[in-house]
Amino acid sequence: MLKLKPKRIEITTGNKWIAVLQQNNADKLDLHPGDRIELTAGKGKNKKIVNAILEISDDGNGIGDKNIGLFSETWNRLGVKKGDIVNVGLCPKPLSTIYIREKLTGQHLDYKKIDFIIRDVVQEDLSDVEIAYFVAGCFIHGLNDQETIDLTRSIVRNGSRLNFGKGKIVLDKHCIGGVPGNRTTMLIIPICTSLGLTMPKTSSRAITSPSGTADTMETLAEVAIPADKLMKIAKKVGGFIAWGGGVDLAAADDKMIKARHPLSLDPEGMLLASIMAKKFSAGSNHVLIDIPVGEQVKISNKKDGDCLKKRFEQIGKKLGMKVKVILTDGEEPIGKGIGPALEAIDVMNSLQGTPDASRDLREKACEMAGMLLEMCGKAKVGKGYNMAKEQLESGAAYRQMVKIIEAQGKKTLYPKLSKLKHAVKALKSGSVKYINNALIARIARVAGAPKNAGAGMWLDKKLGDKVKKGEVLYTVYADGQEALERALTFTNDGVYKIG
Structure with a gap:
């Protein structure tokens, strides 16, 4: 076990517990990037334990061989302050990783195993890679009806629930x-x-x-x-x-x-x-x-x-x-x-x-x-x-x-749209025979939606509508000229078919 001083690293990851050791300290415990380590701080009632995922730094990073770097969430979770001591020890992989491996090989999982996985997902005890492997196993081998029901119940059990009272129609x-x-x-x-x-x-x-x-x-x-x-x-x-x-x-x-x-x-x-x-x-x-x-x-x-x-x-x-x-x-x-x-x-x-x-x-x-x-x-x-x-x-x-x-909490009844726009017009008269959903979605996303809330498309014509040459079919909105131009490169690929 190592005894090190905590050093805060001002990086947030979205509730993942991340810690950073200098290479020589990692070598002492034969640790590698992605391994789990147990961090302990405080004593008695104030004792806190966090199972963190390890990153390893070279000597030029500024962590120091007497320190352990803690990402913001890990620092806050441990409740440490400058000058405290953090005990660093080995931590076995969660049992749920065994069950994830079983799913990857095509085995069916019972409720207990599924619940282990979901509990560890919620408690941030699985890395993004491990969660991705579980998703991959479900994608490749599917979930039977019982697994689906068990997964549903476990997700509910490991989260909050709104209760409107017995007999209330919701x-x-x-x-x-x-x-x-x-x-x-x-x-x-x-x-x-x-x-x-x-x-x-x-x-x-x-x-x-x-x-x-x-x-x-x-x-x-x-x-x-x-x-x-x-x-x-x-x-x-x-x-x-x-x-x-x-x-x-x-x-x-x-x-x-x-x-x-x-x-x-x-x-x-x-x-x-x-x-x-x-x-x-x-x-x-x-x-x-x-x-x-x-x-x-x-x-x-x-x-x-x-x-x-x-x-x-x-x-x-x-x-x-x-x-x-x-x-x-x-x-x-x-x-x-x-x-x-x-x-x-x-x-x-x-x-x-x-x-x-x-x-x-x-x-x-x-x-x-x-x-x-x-x-x-x-x-x-x-x-x-x-x-x-x-x-x-x-x-x-x-x-x-x-x-x-x-x-x-009202913001507005009519939100503002992106400043730049371009109207795409019909090249011939007729009626709308086909609209390409995938291209509509792609153009809107390339234009900046949903990150830029005012970006996207406005559709003036729908299936079956009559169209005259030169009439507007749709308008593309974007915050910047580059985004607008990128989106417009898709407008000639058969978004609408007029017949």
């Missing part, structure tokens, strides 16, 4: 993604809560898309809100649209999403567990799942959609939730805005019914809100759509959305 809605725009959630929640129902929504940020629901809502109001405040908001206005990562609901899932991001991996079992764990953690018991189907989205055909639908319903039943799954058209973007601020403007236009409102966004939102109203018994079968439409057309849903925005 609605939720989720889309598995793949369709640009599609901000139906931001219409459905004010529609349903304007009728006195409870509908809390915790959403993800974008992974591979130009915006997630949380990114879009964040242009209008605060979304990183603690759980106790969310409960107060829900009691006051019936619901909210918040970032799930800000409340530690299904915390393990958010960490695994980061591991899935670089290669855009979406193992089906993880997708199911991710969605259902978040719904269960949010206290939801009546859930509507939207599965877009089409050649350009995650689910390319009805057969695969029906299989996924069945798995969602089975997991929901095991968790005691009422789940309805619908297959929807995924052949074109829903709405006109693509990118956080543009989508928010599209939502607010659609809630108010302005001349620029998106007909398809309003229609899909009313259909889905109507289904939820019928699921929970608020509307009779066959009457939900009309009830939802009345809330939208009367302005009740818009007024309710303003209340939700104000309750969460």
Whole structure:
């Protein structure tokens, strides 16, 4: 064991415990980069132990052979101050790494093993590489129904949960993604809560898309809100649209999403567990799942959609939730805005019914809100759509959305867009026969979305619309000239087909 003085390194990594030893000290314990070390500071009741991941420095770094470098999170976790002593010892790898290796070789994991992995993910005892290996194992070998249910339950158990009370009807809605725009959630929640129902929504940020629901809502109001405040908001206005990562609901899932991001991996079992764990953690018991189907989205055909639908319903039943799954058209973007601020403007236009409102966004939102109203018994079968439409057309849903925005911490009702824009016009007359979803998403991301909230695209024409030569098809927004020019390089690759 080594006794060293702590030296703070002003680097944050996002809650990973990192420590740095000079090479000669690492050699004394036969340690290598990526090994785990046990750090102990304080005595008695003040004693703290952290299992950290080791980085090794050469002599020119300034750590010194009498010191150990601690990244900011590690320093704070140990509660040390300058002049203290930190005991440095060996630390075995977590047992969960053995189970990750088992999954990589194709073995099925029981609940105990899955729970070991998820607990270590939440406690920051696994490195990013080890979490990535678990994701890879699930991607290569899949998760059977029992593993998926066990993963769902473990994610819930190792995170926080909102509790609205026994017998309370709590609605939720989720889309598995793949369709640009599609901000139906931001219409459905004010529609349903304007009728006195409870509908809390915790959403993800974008992974591979130009915006997630949380990114879009964040242009209008605060979304990183603690759980106790969310409960107060829900009691006051019936619901909210918040970032799930800000409340530690299904915390393990958010960490695994980061591991899935670089290669855009979406193992089906993880997708199911991710969605259902978040719904269960949010206290939801009546859930509507939207599965877009089409050649350009995650689910390319009805057969695969029906299989996924069945798995969602089975997991929901095991968790005691009422789940309805619908297959929807995924052949074109829903709405006109693509990118956080543009989508928010599209939502607010659609809630108010302005001349620029998106007909398809309003229609899909009313259909889905109507289904939820019928699921929970608020509307009779066959009457939900009309009830939802009345809330939208009367302005009740818009007024309710303003209340939700104000309750969460209002920023604005109409966010600013990026300063630079370029309109792409039709080269011939005809009608829109095809829109390339993947290119729409790529152009918006290259333009800067979602990092630059005002960047993205505005779609003036949709499938089936008649077009005259020289009419604007869509407009690209970007913060800088370079980003705009990069995005425009994709505009000649068949984004729209006119016939």
